[in-house]
Amino acid sequence: MTNNIDRVLRERKGIQLMTHVVAGYPSLDMNVELIRLMAKHGVRLVEIQIPFTDPLADGPTIMRANQAALDQGITPDHCFELGAALAKELPDMGFIFMTYANIPFAMGMDHFLNRAAASGASGIILPDLAWDEPGGDYADLAQERGLHPIMVISPDTEEARLEKILTRASGLLYTTLKVGITGAGATLDQGGLDYVRDLKKKAGLPIAAGFGISSPEHVAMLRGLADVAVMGSHILNLLDHQGLEAVQDFLAACG
Amino acid sequence: MSRISQMLPRHFGPYGGRYVPEMLVPALKELAQGYGQCKQDPQFQAQLTDLYHNYCGRPTPLYFADKLTKTLGGCKIYLKLEGLAHTGAHKINNALAQALLALRLGKTKIIAETGAGQHGLASATAAARCGLQCTVFMGEVDIRRQYPNVYAMKLLGAEVIPVTDGTKTLKDAVNATLKYWIQHLEDTHYILGSALGPFPFPVIVRDFQSIIGREVRTQILEREKRLPNHLVACVGGGSNAMGLFHPFLHESGIRFHGAEAGGRGPKIGDHAARFTNTPKVGIAQGYKSYFLQNDHGQLQDTHSVSAGLDYAGVGPELAWLYDQQLVEFSAITDVQALEAFTILTRLEGIIPALESAHAVARAMELAPTLPQDEIMVVNISGRGDKDIFITARELDRNNWMAFLKREVEDDQ
Numbered sequence: 001m002t003n004n005i006d007r008v009l010r011e012r013k014g015i016q017l018m019t020h021v022v023a024g025y026p027s028l029d030m031n032v033e034l035i036r037l038m039a040k041h042g043v044r045l046v047e048i049q050i051p052f053t054d055p056l057a058d059g060p061t062i063m064r065a066n067q068a069a070l071d072q073g074i075t076p077d078h079c080f081e082l083g084a085a086l087a088k089e090l091p092d093m094g095f096i097f098m099t100y101a102n103i104p105f106a107m108g109m110d111h112f113l114n115r116a117a118a119s120g121a122s123g124i125i126l127p128d129l130a131w132d133e134p135g136g137d138y139a140d141l142a143q144e145r146g147l148h149p150i151m152v153i154s155p156d157t158e159e160a161r162l163e164k165i166l167t168r169a170s171g172l173l174y175t176t177l178k179v180g181i182t183g184a185g186a187t188l189d190q191g192g193l194d195y196v197r198d199l200k201k202k203a204g205l206p207i208a209a210g211f212g213i214s215s216p217e218h219v220a221m222l223r224g225l226a227d228v229a230v231m232g233s234h235i236l237n238l239l240d241h242q243g244l245e246a247v248q249d250f251l252a253a254c255g
Numbered sequence: 256m257s258r259i260s261q262m263l264p265r266h267f268g269p270y271g272g273r274y275v276p277e278m279l280v281p282a283l284k285e286l287a288q289g290y291g292q293c294k295q296d297p298q299f300q301a302q303l304t305d306l307y308h309n310y311c312g313r314p315t316p317l318y319f320a321d322k323l324t325k326t327l328g329g330c331k332i333y334l335k336l337e338g339l340a341h342t343g344a345h346k347i348n349n350a351l352a353q354a355l356l357a358l359r360l361g362k363t364k365i366i367a368e369t370g371a372g373q374h375g376l377a378s379a380t381a382a383a384r385c386g387l388q389c390t391v392f393m394g395e396v397d398i399r400r401q402y403p404n405v406y407a408m409k410l411l412g413a414e415v416i417p418v419t420d421g422t423k424t425l426k427d428a429v430n431a432t433l434k435y436w437i438q439h440l441e442d443t444h445y446i447l448g449s450a451l452g453p454f455p456f457p458v459i460v461r462d463f464q465s466i467i468g469r470e471v472r473t474q475i476l477e478r479e480k481r482l483p484n485h486l487v488a489c490v491g492g493g494s495n496a497m498g499l500f501h502p503f504l505h506e507s508g509i510r511f512h513g514a515e516a517g518g519r520g521p522k523i524g525d526h527a528a529r530f531t532n533t534p535k536v537g538i539a540q541g542y543k544s545y546f547l548q549n550d551h552g553q554l555q556d557t558h559s560v561s562a563g564l565d566y567a568g569v570g571p572e573l574a575w576l577y578d579q580q581l582v583e584f585s586a587i588t589d590v591q592a593l594e595a596f597t598i599l600t601r602l603e604g605i606i607p608a609l610e611s612a613h614a615v616a617r618a619m620e621l622a623p624t625l626p627q628d629e630i631m632v633v634n635i636s637g638r639g640d641k642d643i644f645i646t647a648r649e650l651d652r653n654n655w656m657a658f659l660k661r662e663v664e665d666d667q
Contacts (some may be wrong), residue, residue: 053421053554054430054539057276057437063420075551101274105551129543130280133272154278156440160593161280178437179278 002007004094005148005171008044009206015223017254018045018208020098020232022065023082024074025051025240026180031082032089037244039090041251044196045172045208045228046086047125050079050099057127057152059183061233076103076112087120096123101136104129109138113145123148123171131168139168146170148207155195156181166203172228173203176211184234186210190222196225213245216253228255258259259522260375263287265415265454270579271348271571273453275541282440287455289360294462295577299359303352307466310384311341311351311520314468316386317474322602323622330485330625332618333478334605335471344608345467345495348457350446352463357444364388364398364443368432370425370491371563372404373637376447379413392431394424397538397562400497404635404641412662422556425491425566429540450570453541455520456494464498471632472502481573485621485631490584490639491527491615493570494612495512495636500582513573514617516559517586523549527557530577537568544574560589560645561609571604591616593649596639608637 019038021031032183034044041094049055051069055062076099097116104112104126116124124147130136131151132203148171157177166173169231170253178185179194189212196209209222210230219229232252266272272353273283293299308311316339320332337345350367357365362374365387369375375391382389391408395417398405408415420429429452434482436445450460468486475483488504490513490660518526529545537546539554547567559565572578592609595616600606607615610633618633625631639646647655 052552054426056430056433056541059434060420070553102546102548102552102554105536105538106548106550127276128274128538130272130277133274133543134266134269136274152277154276155504156278156281158281161277165277166557177442181434227287 001143001170003124003146003148004092005045008094008118008190011208014217015226016045016228017043017251018047018230019043019235020047020230022049022051022062022069023079023228024069024072025065026068028078028082032086033244034239034247035086038251041095041248043251043254044092045096046095047096047098047232048079050076050103050106050210051181052098052100054150057102057181059181059233061184061236062182065139065236076107079093083119083121094122095120096125097121098125101129105135106208109135109141111229113138113141113147113187117145117164118148121147123150125150125152127152131165137168150174152176155163168207172231173199173205174200174206174208174210177209178208178211180211182211182233184237188212188218193225195222196222198234200225219254263291263455263458267572267575270542270544270574271454271457272543273541274538274543276437276451279437279453282436283453283455285475288454290356290459293356293359293419299355303355305331306351311347312339313466314470315339317471317478319478320603323599325600327619327622329625330629330631330641332622333385333475333483333630333632335467335499335632335634336605337634338608338611342373342380343453343551343638343640344373345498346374346377346448347380347463348465348466348498349431349448349460349494350374350448351384353380353444353446353459354387357387357446358385360444361385362442362444362642364390365446366392366432366443367446367448368425369393369448370428370565371561371608372397372401372408372641373563375408375415376404376445378409378448379411382413383411392428393413393421394418394428394436396423397425400634400645401562401641402644410476412619422563424557425553426540426568431651433541447493447509450572451492451540451542451544451568452578452657457542460494461497461572465501465628467495467634468502471499475630475632479630482506482509483632484508484629485510485512485625486541487514487614487618487621487631488634489610489636490565490569490573491516491610492568493573494529495634497570497572499632499634511581512575512617512621513582513584514587514613515584516561516564516613517588517591518558522558525558526586526635527559527565530584531586540568542571544571545569546555549608560592561613563608563610564613585617587613595619595652596646605635606639607635608639609642611635611637613626
């Protein structure tokens with residue numbers, strides 16, 4: 001199976017940027033504008049987070065964005081519609097729906113994946129849906145629908161589990177650079193960088209690295225190590241405090 | 256002993272499990288392993304028993320509530336007085352045991368979530384006793400309404416961090432503590448206070464709280480030469496209920512009653528009664544169970560006059576016991592709980608925690624319908640000192656407000 005994620009990674013020159021938006025934050029219209037801007041600056045992979053009341057892996061920036069989006073009445077329907085409209089307008093982008101286990105659980109996993117695929121997405125990230133729990137091993141179901149199940153691991157993931165995860169993951173393997181939650185950080189952990197280097201050798205899959213990336217220097221440090229650098233909280237912070245222009249400057253500096 | 260019998264249950268029917276980001280898995284595995292070892296270790300058990308007896312004041316009394324029994328005119332009512340345990344509630348049973356476990360795991364810091372503040376207080380106490388650093392996460396709403404416990408935690412040297420996200424109550428305190436834990440796994444143990452969260456927490460908390468039911472069994476056999484017919488407990492996450500129920504679950508002929516927070520009524524956001532209407536299964540906070548949630552899977556706001564019952568989920572083992580119709584749940588409103596609070600105080604000279612007052616209210620509904628030769632045990636999981644800011648405002652408003660005003664003015 002190949003989809004936009006594979007094409008983006010095949011065609012990439014240097015490190016590919018992957019960004020994260022919370023659907024409905026600050027508004028659905030602003031999501032569209034932001035993603036257009038990202039596309040213009042070479043971002044070709046975008047996570048669209050379907051907001052959830054209790055986002056376990058997210059730090060304060062993204063958590064508050066989830067809450068604000070929910071306060072405005074954003075539902076999964078809005079998120080799929082947003083994804084569909086963007087996929088139509090930007091057919092070369094790889095869109096990835098990211099959310100927490102209870103959203104697909106409430107909807108029914110089949111239905112959730114059908115909706116995601118119909119919205120033109122290329123991948124799914126469900127960080128708290130453990131693959132070794134009942135109902136959690138959704139990789140085959142996703143792949144049958146042309147969606148890559150993007151598994152998230154950390155430098156602490158044991159070898160034996162990593163092997164099992166690698167039999168399920170496709171498209172992209174997402175590792176965090178630290179053991180922690182999402183959020184912009186001042187420095188990148190050297191241990192995290194070393195881990196990415198080792199992982200790249202054994203994974204046999206493109207590697208996305210994230211958690212704590214908040215400067216063009218951080219992206220530069222990942223060049224040659226990771227295939228993809230993921231940025232979420234930092235861009236949200238820029239947007240919140242300095243507006244779209246600051247996001248534009250930042251993306252330009254990363255490119 | 257066979258290998259199988261030593262394995263801790265990760266699921267209760269379809270519920271429970273370990274639905275967490277991959278990076279939490281190593282810490283939870285380490286915890287399960289460490290706990291499994293302590294469970295088999297006579298030295299650990301002896302140390303814990305010694306502290307239960309000589310530090311916590313266990314066994315707590317099983318008191319025959321003569322006047323309450325006569326007034327209600329039905330079955331015989333016994334009260335398990337967990338409020339007489341050190342720090343005023345059953346929470347110390349688990350907090351102290353987990354603090355010892357933290358030491359075994361080589362941790363130097365503990366963190367805890369708290370709703371009513373009893374678990375925070377118990378954790379802060381256990382930390383002081385065991386020489387561990389303690390941080391407690393508490394919803395902003397709960398900090399206001401349970402201030403006496405906040406003050407006590409600080410006295411004990413704990414740092415209390417207000418949680419300002421989401422509903423600003425117990426659920427969000429659990430989220431905040433889990434997130435802090437993810438960032439400090441190396442030196443920190445999370446003392447979860449209720450029988451919920453990802454495996455192995457539900458089984459650890461249940462096991463440590465089972466001292467309640469084991470004592471009740473011994474005490475009632477001494478007094479009545481037979482087992483009780485009814486066990487009643489309030490249910491927030493479910494730690495005091497599981498602690499009372501668990502040692503009796505394999506017995507036939509016992510009915511188990513859980514009292515949930517009916518709050519102001521059945522409207523969304525006005526209660527925390529997960530089993531009324533059509534209970535919905537979900538996955539959140541690391542486990543699968545029943546959660547108050549909307550059709551999209553978003554957890555709903557809750558309300559209860561008692562902070563400890565003000566929670567959208569319920570422990571996974573209780574979910575499974577509900578499915579098997581072993582535990583019967585009913586919603587007790589704020590008004591009923593306050594009424595039961597007053598009645599128990601006046602009749603028996605026992606001031607229950609508002610959480611426990613829900614169990615008393617349920618007992619008051621049930622007892623008159625039950626034959627006089629039946630026996631009921633109600634878990635008074637905590638005492639009511641901590642609730643002074645709520646009960647005084649509700650029951651003696653004018654005097655209380657005048658007192659508060661005077662105190663502030665005197666200080667200026």
